[in-house]
Amino acid sequence: MYTRTTGYRHDSLPDAVAAFRTLGDFDVVHTEDPAALETGLDRYAAVVFLSTSGDVLTPAGRDHLARYVGSGGGFVGVHAAACTEYGWPYYGDLLGARFTRHPEYQPGRVLIEDSRHPATRHLPTVWEVEDEWYDFEASPRGAVHVLAVADESSYTGGGMGDDHPIAWCREHGGGRVFYTALGHASAAYADPGFRSHLLGGVLWAADRPD
Template sequence: MRILVYSRTTGFRHDSIPAGVAALTALGREHGFEVVATEDPAVLTRAELAGFAAVTFLSTSGTISDDPAARDALEGYVRGGGGFAGIHAAATTEYDWPFFGTLVGARFDTHPEVQPARVLVEDRTHPATAHLPETWPRTDEWYDFRTNPRDAVHVLLRADETSYSGGRMGADHPLAWCHDTLGGRSFYTALGHTDASYAEPAMRAHLLGGLRYATGRTP
């Protein structure tokens, strides 16, 4: 099994991208799949994408490629059953492409400063969250989204806005979710701003479970 990790940025660039690539590569070694990490948009063709069980957008931002055919390739891949996983700033990517907005689930709006908070686990059977307690305390950058995706996705995690300062979505503040409305499976998590995130065993298990879902390796 091969998974593509794509981390091109044409907007804000996260310093944690190398840590994320390293963590996903290590997960591949530990669990028997190959990770191909690149920022080269030449990989976004129908022929190249056909060789991957899932495509992961790791804190991408802005435009994924200057070639419009790259959009067609990614859309064709997903509609043909290919898996997608978006991590953190993937929600800041391709704001003017409706398909991608549906694929990732919601668009980033704003965030307060990095700080500790409580994450509430809504689904404790999904492979991305089954290992977590009902309440998961951790430090991250807590994204607010332009819209609440709940009506279109299956929510896995939400933020407890009473546990930190600056949240703007209220009591129902999704942070991670999944869906299969476009043909292939899609998983998104807003977590993963900091380098330290990718060293956390619980966070790594969260990402691994999301990849297993996206690739269809778990129900």
């Protein structure tokens, strides 16, 4: 799990890291050292970018991460992971979309599109959530498998219209990628629904969905 930031840093990161350590029956290695991503990723079932921001990788780290995913490694992006590595085209393609803006933190509704995926099968069809409601440069639909969308009629300031994916997955090269735009505040990481959302996404990306 990687939480390096060179841009905005979320106050929720300590609580988010602590939550990941108790999500499931697996070990979590947490780092903010970019050298840790330059070698040795093959020992891990998945790499998680948790609210990273800005340029957080060295050239060697970029190359190694791309090789890791290409050879079957799992990748998980949470919240501000979409605000990361804007200067590296591969990363935008890997994740599926890039963040542009968000309205103020507020309640809204998430509509589940895939109720069978491990990240969403435990959630109600209409999920009440409080978050930042990220907008992206464009909808990733067509390049990714959309799991859930934001209902922009349920909050103010949305900028994507009727097609606003908020969580998705995809296969990329030989690996699996899961992303959720939710997870701004510490409260999310104490919420059982969001914790199960994260756990299902991590296990799917690690190719251990059951």
